[in-house]
Amino acid sequence: MTKVGLVLAGGGxxxxxxxxxxxxxxxxxxxxxxxxxxxxxxxxxxATLFSQGDYRIAETI
Structure with missing residues (x-):
């Protein structure tokens, strides 16, 4: 599979x-x-949390 870049929009x-x-x-x-x-x-x-690799931290925030 090709390498992919991910861009995440703002907006609460x-x-x-x-x-x-x-x-x-x-x-x-x-x-x-x-x-x-x-x-x-x-x-x-x-994006910062994604780079750390654990979505559970993002869920907590």
Whole structure:
């Protein structure tokens, strides 16, 4: 599979959707192919947490 970059938008409640997509990416093995992550506002927060690899921290926040 090709390497993928992920860009996460800002906008408050969109952050919750990011986490749901992140879980699906993990379930289907897509996360392993993401080589760059970027975001703005809540997307930047989730991008930082994504790079750490544990969505449970993001769920807690």
């Amino acid at each position: 409640c969109k952050g919750a959707y990011h986490i749901g997509v992140w879980k699906a990416f993990n379930e289907y093995g897509i996360s392993d192919h993401i080589c760059a992550v970027s975001g703005t506002s809540v997307g930047a927060l989730n």
